[in-house]
Amino acid sequence: MSDTDSFIDEVTEEVRRDRLFLMLKRYGWIGVVAVFAIVGGAAFKEYRDSQERAAAQAAGDALSAALTENEAAARAEGLAQVNPETAGAQAVVALARAGALVEAGNAAEAATVLDQLSLNMDVPQVYRDIAAFKSVLVQGDLLAADERRSRLEALAAPGASLQFLAAEQLALLDLSEGKTAEALTRLKEIAASEGVSRDLQERVSQVIVALGGDQDAAAQDG
Template identity: 45%
Template sequence: MSDSDSFIEEVTEEVRRDRLYGYLKRYGWIAALIILGIVGGAAWSEWQKAQTEAAAQALGDEILSALDSPEPQARIDALGEIDAGSPGGSAMLQLLIAAEQAQDGQTEAATGALAGVASNGELPQIYRQIAAFKALLAQGTETPAAERRIGFENLAVPGNTLRALAEEQLALIDVEEGDTDGAITRLTRLIDDAEATEGLRQRARQLIVALGGEPSETDAT
C-alpha cells in the first residue's frame, strides 16, 4: 500500500469518527432515553412484583389471624372485616366465610355467599365453579335430588375442572334415588377416568363394593 493510500484511509477513518461523534452529540440523548426506559421498566416490573407478593403475604397473615378465633361466628366476623384488595382475594374470602357459616349451621347464609361468588362474571371461572359446587353441597338433602342433579350435571361437562367431582356427586344422587345400577355404572366410568384423582378412584371403588358391585378386572390390575 502506498503512502498516499494510507494517508487517504487515515483521513477517511478520521472523518468517520468525526461523523460518529457528531451523531452521538446530536442523537445520543435518544439512546440515553432508551437505556433509561429499559432500566426503569425492569425496576418498575420488579417493584410491582414485590408489591404483589407483599400484598398476598399480608392478606394471608390477616386470614390466618382471623381463623385463629375460637368461635365460628368470631371467625366469620373477622374474615368479613378483611379488605382483600382484589376480586380474586375477595372471592377467596367469601369461600372461607361460607365454609365457616356452613360449619356453624348457617346453611342459608353460606349458600347465599357461594351463590354470589358463582354468579359474579368478573371472577375467573375456577372461582365460580368452586362456589357453585360448594353451594350444591351446602344445600344437602334439604334440596330435592332432582334440583341438585341439574346443578351437578351443569358442572359435569367436559373442560370443567370439577367435572370428576361432580360425577361422584351424581353417583351419590343415583344411590339416593334408589338407582344402584346407575350409580355403579357411573362409578365404574369414574374409576377409568383419566382426570380423576387416585383418592377419588379409591372412594369410587369403596362405594361400588358397598353397593354390592365389584370393581372391573382392568381396574384391579
C-alpha cells in the same frame, strides 16, 4: 508514505470525527433515552415485584389470622377481608369462608359465596365445580327438587371433576322421591366405573346392599 498521502489520511480522519460528533449531537439523545428506559424498566419491575410480594405477604398474614379465630362467625368475617392476588388463592379463601359460614349457621350466605365462586370464569374449573357441588349440599331442601337435580346432573356429566360424587347425590335424590329402581341403577353404575375412589365404592356398595341389590355386583375391592 508521501506527505500528500499522510495529509489525506489526516483530513479523512478529521472528517470522520466531525461526522461522529454530528451524529452524536443529532441522535445521541436516543442512547440517553434507551439507557433511562432500561434503568427505569428494571426499577419499575423491582418495584412491582416488591409490591406483589408485600401484597402476598399481607394476604397470607390476614388468612393466617382469620383461620386462628375460634368462633366460626369471626373466622368468616376475617376471611371476608382476605384479598389474594391469584384466582386459585381467591377460590381457596372463598371455600374456607363458606365453610365457616355454614359452621356459624349462616347457610344462606354460604350458598351465596359458593354460587358466586361457581360462576367466576377466572377461577379454575375444579374450584368452580367444588363450589357448585357444595352449594347444593349446603342448601339441601331449600332448593327445589327440580333445581337440585338440574345442578347435580350438570356436575355428573361424563368426565366432570365431581362426576361420581354428584351421581351419588342424584341417587339419594331418587331415593327421597321413591325412585328406588332408578337409584339402584345409578349406584351400580358408580360402583362399576373406573376412577371411583375406594371410599365411594364402599359407600355405594353398602347402600346397594341395604336396598336389596345384588351384593356381588356391588362389591368392589379395587
